[in-house]
Amino acid sequence: MRTRTMLAAVPLAALLLAHLPAGAAADPADGPGQYLVTGPDTAEERTEVARTGAAVDEVGDGSVVVTASQEQAEEIGDLGHTVTALPGPEDRGGAGVRDFPPEDSDYHSFAELDEVVDATVADHPDLAAKEVVGTSHEGRELIAVKITSDVGTDHDRPEVLFTHSQHAREHLTVEMAVYLLRTLTEDYGGDPEVTELVDTREIWILPNVNPDGSEYDIADGSYKSWRKNTQPNEGTSAIGTDLNRNWAYEWGCCGGSSGDPADITYRGPAAESAPEVKQVADFVRSRVVDGEQQITAAIDFHTYGELVLWPYGHTYDDTAPGMTRDDYEAHAALGTMMADSNGYTPQQSSDLYITDGSINDWLWGDQGIFSFTFEMFPSGGGGGGFYPGDEIIPEETSRNREAVLTLLDYADCPYRAIGKEAEYCEAPAA
Structure with a gap:
């Protein structure tokens, strides 16, 4: 690296x-x-x-x-x-402002994101539908947008989940959601690949699962490098839980999170103690139909580092309980395929360092969903770190177009990536 x-x-x-x-x-x-x-x-x-x-x-x-x-x-x-x-980014705001600094105005605040969602649904009522899957600690809606042809029908199609902005300061991930919303609706009927995938998949986009933290991070028009949500922690003045350490799979197991409420990686007092995590997890669990999870693949978008990561994060081992060699190889092959299209570095999450209670470990270990983390632009702080200028949004979101379409393509059987679809995905002959 x-x-x-x-x-x-x-x-x-x-x-x-x-x-x-x-x-x-x-x-x-x-x-x-x-x-x-x-x-x-x-x-x-x-x-x-x-x-x-x-x-x-x-x-x-x-x-x-x-x-x-x-x-x-x-x-x-x-x-x-x-x-x-290291020096910090310039404080460019003014009192009373709850928005991005003027030079970064192409980023979407929560209210602006909601307008994009509503416009997408209004403009494409046969393709896009808005659902509210819960509310944040401060009462903001946790929005899910379903995209598929004949969207009002619950089809028997492979489902794919995209989550964004678990960490408040990672605003580029919201722009990735905006790009996906527009691409998968506006390109339908004109782009054959997009059209086929929207016709044969059910796509769920959760464009901001930490809206309180995102809004807090830009309060007063200045960046605060806030990562957590904003719920109080009982018995202390410390605020917030790291959502991506609060998921209910190997929560707090392995020294990959903090038990101190003051810390930026605080995992919360219990798994799913953060309302945002609990309600998104409930939504994912609701996609189990007749005992089978309909969501087959997922990407959780973060910044930064230009990485494609796959489970597990809680152990250095490739294989572990719940992760066979074929499971690992299919993750690695599909992750590498996506990285080949966007120029990111592919690797197992724990190759960086141990984490526990992450969404990717939970999605796979608890729900059997092939799951990936994308760490978006930049590769390093020289490109702006958590706060790159808004001029990079078009290039750095569209950069992931082929990777996303690849995941959607393989969602019918991720084991196709290692040539084992007959073993895992095809019904045996009568």
Whole structure:
């Protein structure tokens, strides 16, 4: 993997000090920031760094970039690594604003995203339908858009799930959802590949599963590098749970998340304790019909790093309970195929470092859904880190077009990627 230079995250704004974790400095200048950590060169060493409660934002050759408190940065230094504070993105906002800075206005706030969804459904009523699968802690709708021909019918078609913005600061993932909404409806009837796939698949797009966190991250027109949701944690002033450590498969099992509510990778007091995770998980479980999960494949979009990742994240082993050699090889083959189309690096999630309670481990381990994480643009902080300018949106969302269409194509039988469709997907002869 490449060594990268990273733009730093902004500490929490003074106006929102009530959201600072317990034990954090009152001065926002002393709040969480980003650090270049020179030294970690293996997955095991990177896992040690993550177990301080810091979030690993970027992995390079012999280095990582983390979002961490000052205390965590010192703890990482005590592991024998060199820790260097990085500058943060410019505060470009004004009081009272709840939107992106003007130069990034092509990004969609939650209200603007809702308008896109409503317009898509209104313009393509035979192809797209909006469902509300729950509400966030603050009461915002958790939206799912179903796309398929004759959308009002529950067809017996392979279903594919796309989830976006589990982590609040990863706004480019919402733009990926907007791109998919438009591509799969506007190109229908004109693009033969899109048309065939929409005719033969049921596609679910959840364009923002952490709307509270996303809105909080841009409150006052400045970026805060907020990752979690915004629910309070009982008995502490710390706010928020890391949604992608809160899923109910090997939750908290393996040192791949934090039990401290103040930490950016806090897994919550119990699996599915975050309302957003619980309700999205309930939606996925609702797609089980006659004992069979209808969703066969999924992508969870994140930023950044330009990676295609597959399970498991909670163990370094390729195979483990619930993951046979054929399961692993099919994930790897399909992941590599998608990476060949978008130029990302394909690898097992734990090749980076151990995580537990992630959506991808849950989707596969609990539901049997072939699942992938896409870490989108940029490859490193030099491209803007979590906050690339809005001019990159068209290129970096369309870059994933062929990868998404590939997943949709193989959704009828992901084992086709290793030539074992007869073994796994075809009914035996009478």
